[in-house]
Amino acid sequence: MDKEKYLVTSALPYANGDLHLGHIAGAYLPADIFVRYLKLNGKDVIYICGTDEHGTPVSIEAEKEGVSPQEIAEKYHNIIKKSFKGLLIEFDNFSGTARTLHHKLSQKFFLNLLKNGYITKHTNEHLYCPNCNRFLPDRYVEGICPYCKSSGARGDQCDICGKLIDATKLINPTCIICGGTPEVRETTHWFLDLPKFSDRLTDWINSRKEWKDNVKSFVLGWIKTGLKERPITRDLNWGIPVPLKEAKGKVLYVWFEAPIGYISSTIEWAEKIGQPNKWEHYWLNKDTKLIHFIGKDNIPFHSVIWPSMLMGQDEQYVLPTDIPANEYLNLEGQQFSTSKNWAIWISDYLQCFQPDPLRYTIAANAPENKDSDFRWRDFQNRNNNELADTLGNFVNRVLRFANKNFGEIPYIEKLNKEEQKIIDEIKHYAQEIGNLFFTYQVRKATRRFMDLARFGNQFFDKQKPWKNIKIDRDKAKSTIYLCGEIIRNLAVIMYPVIPQSAEKVWNMLSLKSSLVEYGWDNIGQRVGHSLQIGKIETLFPKIDDDKIEKQIEKLEKQSNSRHKKH
C-alpha cells in the first residue's frame, strides 16, 4: 500500500512587493515547520507554492515603472523566492501564475464549471476611467461619501462614517491612479454560482472534525447568511483570458485562478522530477491530506469558493482536509501596513540577521488563536536569553567540557536507573513535542523544546561534572555522555523550527547520517559509540542593543516617510 500522502500549500504571495514578517507568521513559517516535521517522520509530503502574478496592482506597478507586467511579476517572483530561501522556507515547488501551464489549467477549470452549469453571466454598471482606459476596482476610486458627505471616501467604504459604499454612488469620483474622472459603464461578467453549492458545502464542512473552531464557525456563519453569486472575471488585459469568443478583453479574476496555482505548481513539480503524471497521485486521490496554510483573511476563499470550484470539476479532486488559518502578527502593537510602510521586510531583515532567531521568535509567539505582537525588544530577548544563553550555551558548555576532558563525547554502555531516566525524559519530550507539531501547535512546541534545553542545564548543574572530573571521573563521563544525548536529540527535535542551528549542532557532533535521514522515530535511541567533536562554533551570537535600536529607528523613519520600499 502507498504511504499516506500529504499535500501542503501556503497561500500564493502576491507579486507586487517583498514579503514582511506578517506574511511569514501567518502562512509560511507554520507550514514549513509542519512540512519539516513530516519529512523528519519519513512521510510522503510535498510542499507547494508560487507567486500570484496577475491583477490590477501588478499591471499598475508595471505602468509606473514603464515595463511589462510580466517583468514586474518576474522581478517580485525572484525577490520573494530569495526571501523564502533566506528564511529557509523550502518548497518542493515554487511556481508562478503567469506560466502557460497555469493559464491552460485555469481555463479548463472555467470551462468545466460553465459546462456543468455553475457559471452565470450578468451585466452591471462599473466605473470606468477613460483616461486610464480601464475599469477601476472599487478601491482605486475616491470621492465624497454619499452618506456623510466627507471627502476621501474610497469606492468600497468610507473611512469616516464606516459605511459600505457602492462605488457608482460616490459623489465627484476621481481615479486614484490618474486623478481623472471615471464614468459609469456597463460591462458583462461571469459569476460563480455559489448558492448551488451551499448544501454540499455545509455537509462537507460539518464533516470536517479537525478544523479549528474559529474557522469552522466563521464559515458556517458565512454560508448561513446566504451565499451570493460571485464575479470571477475582470475587464483587464493582464491575466488569463476568459476562454470564450464573446469575452474579449476579459480575464479570470485572480482570486478565481490563484488557488488553481496549487495544482498547476504541483503539475510543474511532477514534470520537473520526470514523472509528469505523479501530481494525480496527490490531487486525484481522495485519501490525500490536503492542507492549506493561510492567513485569516483568506478563510472564505479556501473553505467556500475554492472547494466549490473543485466540486464543480469533472475530475474528482481531493477537497481540503484542513485549513489551519492563522490570525495576524502585529508589529510593535500596530497592524502591519504595506501602504504605510509599517513593516519589517524580509530582505531587510536578512541583511542584518540569521534566519533562525526570527523563525524562533515568530514560532514562540505565533498568532495561532489570536493576534500576537512582534517587538524588536522581544526578538532581542528571545535571541539573547533563550537561544544564546539557554540553548546555545548548553551546547557550548557541554562540548567544550567534553573536548577538554575527554577529547570527544564519551559513550557509556551500561546505564543505572537514574541515568536511564534521562533518556526516558528525552523520549517524553519528543513524544509531546511531536504531537504539538502534528497539530500545528507551533508555539507550544517551541516553548517545550526550550524547556528541554533548560532541563539539560539543570542536569549539568546538579551533576557538577567540573567537580567530579577530579574525584569521580566515571560519574563525570556518564554526565557528559547523557548531556551529549540531550544535545543530539534536541537537534532533531528543534529542527523544524530552527533548521540551520539544528544542522550546525548535528555537524559539530560529526554524525554520519544526515539529520533528516536519522529522523524523528530514532529519537531516544542510544548513539552506541563515542562522538567526535567537530569545530565548536557559536550557535547564536548575542544581538546588542545598538543593533536593535537601529532597527527600531529605521522602522519609525521608513513609516514616517511613507515611501514604499519596493
Added chain:
RNA sequence: GGCGAUGUAGCUCAGCUGGUUAGAGCAUCGGAAUCAUAAUCCGAGUGUCCGGGGUUCAAGUCCCUGCAUCGCUACCA
C-alpha cells in the same frame, strides 16, 4: 449598522468541558556555582483575572450589561 475577537503579574502570553492557596518566560530582588557565549542553577515577591449585575455550594472559567481596543463586512489581492 451587522458579525466576531480580545481585555489575566512591569512586558509578551498560558489557563480544556466552572472546583484545592491563579500560571510560564522575560524583567526585578536574594542566594549558590564557576564547565560555558559574564552564560547557568536555586529561591522570592508581585495580580480588585476590564467595570457592574446574575446563575451556582463554588466563576478568570457560564449568562446579561457597560466600557476599552481591534478585526471582518464578500469587485486590494
